[in-house]
Amino acid sequence: MSLLRPRVVFLAAFLVALSLAAAKAALATFVSANCNYNAPTSSPNMYRDGSVTVALVARYEGYHWGGGCWNDNDVDEGPNEPLQTSSTGGEGGDCSGLTFKVWRESLNTGDGGHYQWGRLRNVHGPYTAADFKAGVGVPNATYPKADAIVMDAFASSTHIGMVYQRGTSGADQIVEAKCEACGTNIFTRTYRSDSSYGGVRRMGWTG
Amino acid sequence: MDRLTAPRALTVVAAGLLLAAGCRDHAKPTGRVFVGHVRVAGVGRFRSPPLRACLRRFGELRVTRRTRVVEREGLLGASLTIADPRSPLLYGCDFTPGRRTLCGGAVGEWHAGRLNDPRLDILCTDRARRPLAVAWVVPVPRARAIVVRERRVTEVYPVAGGLPVRIWTRDGVRYERSSAVFDVTQRAADGRTLAHERLHAAVAG
Numbered sequence: 001m002s003l004l005r006p007r008v009v010f011l012a013a014f015l016v017a018l019s020l021a022a023a024k025a026a027l028a029t030f031v032s033a034n035c036n037y038n039a040p041t042s043s044p045n046m047y048r049d050g051s052v053t054v055a056l057v058a059r060y061e062g063y064h065w066g067g068g069c070w071n072d073n074d075v076d077e078g079p080n081e082p083l084q085t086s087s088t089g090g091e092g093g094d095c096s097g098l099t100f101k102v103w104r105e106s107l108n109t110g111d112g113g114h115y116q117w118g119r120l121r122n123v124h125g126p127y128t129a130a131d132f133k134a135g136v137g138v139p140n141a142t143y144p145k146a147d148a149i150v151m152d153a154f155a156s157s158t159h160i161g162m163v164y165q166r167g168t169s170g171a172d173q174i175v176e177a178k179c180e181a182c183g184t185n186i187f188t189r190t191y192r193s194d195s196s197y198g199g200v201r202r203m204g205w206t207g
Numbered sequence: 208m209d210r211l212t213a214p215r216a217l218t219v220v221a222a223g224l225l226l227a228a229g230c231r232d233h234a235k236p237t238g239r240v241f242v243g244h245v246r247v248a249g250v251g252r253f254r255s256p257p258l259r260a261c262l263r264r265f266g267e268l269r270v271t272r273r274t275r276v277v278e279r280e281g282l283l284g285a286s287l288t289i290a291d292p293r294s295p296l297l298y299g300c301d302f303t304p305g306r307r308t309l310c311g312g313a314v315g316e317w318h319a320g321r322l323n324d325p326r327l328d329i330l331c332t333d334r335a336r337r338p339l340a341v342a343w344v345v346p347v348p349r350a351r352a353i354v355v356r357e358r359r360v361t362e363v364y365p366v367a368g369g370l371p372v373r374i375w376t377r378d379g380v381r382y383e384r385s386s387a388v389f390d391v392t393q394r395a396a397d398g399r400t401l402a403h404e405r406l407h408a409a410v411a412g
Contacts, residue, residue: 037383065324066385066411084323086386086409094411107383109330124385126329128412130314134264136330157265157296157314158412196267 029089030078035069035122040115045206046104048151055102055162055175057119058184062092063177068101069093069122070184081180092184093124095160096132098177099153100125102162103202109137112204129160132200143201145192153200154191160200161189238359243281247368250274260309261287261300268298277368282360283339283375284310284331290317290370297322299373301331301341311341315371321345322371327387327408329380340380340387342408343371347401350393357390385410 062076066086070093071077078090093101101123104114109126117123127137133155135142143152153162154174161176164186170193177184191197250270254262258276262268268289277288285302297317303310313326325342332338344353346366353364357378364372379388386409393402 066409084411086324086411087407096410096412107385122384124410126382126385126410128313128326128328128410130265130312131330134312157267157298158316198266 030091031064031067031069031089031122034071034091035120036118037123038118038121040104040106040117040121040123043104043114043116046114046204047207048149048205051102051104051151052164052175054104054119055098055164058093058098058102058177059175059186061184062090063094063180063183064088064090064092064097065094065180066097066124067091067093067122068097068117068124070119072119076183079180083180093177095177096127096129097124098184099132099160099162100127102151102175103139105137105139105202112138114204129155130157132160133157133198135200139203141201141203143199145197145199148192148199148201151202151205153202154189154194154197155200156191156194156196156198161187161191238357238361240361240363241282242363243279243365245280245365245367246278248276248278250276257285257287257300257302257309260302261289261298261312264300264309264312265298265314268294275368275370277370277373279364279373280305281364281375282362283333283377284341286341286373288343288368288370288373297326297343297371299326299328299341299343301328301373303331304334313341313343315343317371324411325406325408326412327385327410329382329385329387329410333377337377338380338382340376340389340408341373342387342389342406343373344389344391344393344406345371347393349395350401351396352394354392354394355389356392 057072060074061070062078065084070091081088081090101117106115150163161174164175165173171188171190174189175186274291279286287300289298295318297315299313301311311328311330313328315326316323322345328341353372355362355374376389389406391406395401
């Protein structure tokens with residue numbers, strides 16, 4: 001028994017380690033199980049109502065820090081993720097990832113063309129909310145908040161949301177990927193009158 | 208095997224797992240070693256052109272005499288890291304080499320020595336227009352230098368100012384995925400390795 005015991009201990013430790021590693025590998029994330037890295041489709045035109053449709057598909061599909069992939073079943077398949085952790089591969093975009101995809105932008109910041117990304121295409125884009133707020137990149141420009149209309153956006157240094165419906169009493173309906181607990185949805189917001197927010201417009205709308 | 212005890216067995220397993228995970232010997236430098244320059248400054252009446260550019264970029268940033276600015280100049284680029292004790296936000300501005308052009312920036316949530324995210328920026332490019340990645344790394348206690356290893360050069364970033372260190376990489380950029388990987392080693396004053404990681408950062412927020 002004294003000769004067998006070390007062997008047994010070693011084998012047990014090895015099996016535990018092996019099973020833990022296998023379990024981790026087997027725990028597929030939403031992104032790893034569903035999403036792709038396909039090329040986008042270039043489009044000559046881009047309409048605000050078309051982008052509204054893209055945003056509405058993302059609605060109810062969850063929120064993921066650094067994310068940009070979702071399906072269309074109105075279920076957040078990556079709920080309760082650790083806050084501000086991009087590696088967990090959950091469903092949904094974050095605020096800037098949602099905006100990038102809805103605004104059909106290119107990964108090339110010097111390209112103002114229109115690119116249709118599949119909803120299961122995992123893409124966030126190179127911009128943060130602060131970048132959008134500063135109008136970084138050819139497609140993006142700062143814009144007077146008072147004149148912002150549907151599918152323009154309001155951005156602070158840490159968040160961006162797009163106008164879904166302009167309000168008349170100081171608040172707008174904003175479509176945004178707000179936070180893990182909030183998900184992606186339409187909310188009533190007063191970003192227009194909030195001095196920490198600036199107006200941003202995606203340039204090149206056809207209509 | 209007959210003399211193998213339980214602790215030794217676990218050590219063997221752990222070593223095997225580490226090897227399987229691809230842990231490299233990070234003690235060996237790669238190619239040449241470049242030490243970046245760092246300066247910690249307050250904000251006085253004179254504001255340098257990079258600082259003015261950064262303040263224009265982040266219009267809501269209000270600087271006072273208590274505002275700390277860490278200026279860095281390195282091989283791949285230069286940066287400013289700005290913190291004001293009244294604000295929970297940390298601001299970063301990234302410049303092409305020689306602090307010539309503001310090419311990117313970042314805003315992070317900085318509180319009680321913790322940063323919410325590395326705040327990756329992939330908007331800067333080198334002279335050949337290849338993308339560069341810039342991010343913050345928080346020094347561990349007693350760290351005096353952050354070392355980033357690339358294929359051909361190892362860059363040393365002195366820790367300063369009590370703020371996260373803004374580091375650069377060219378090798379580790381994954382532009383299509385808006386992410387980057389930095390090979391980061393943190394060293395104590397006597398050169399000991401305090402921490403080593405492959406920092407995975409993604410553009411977010």
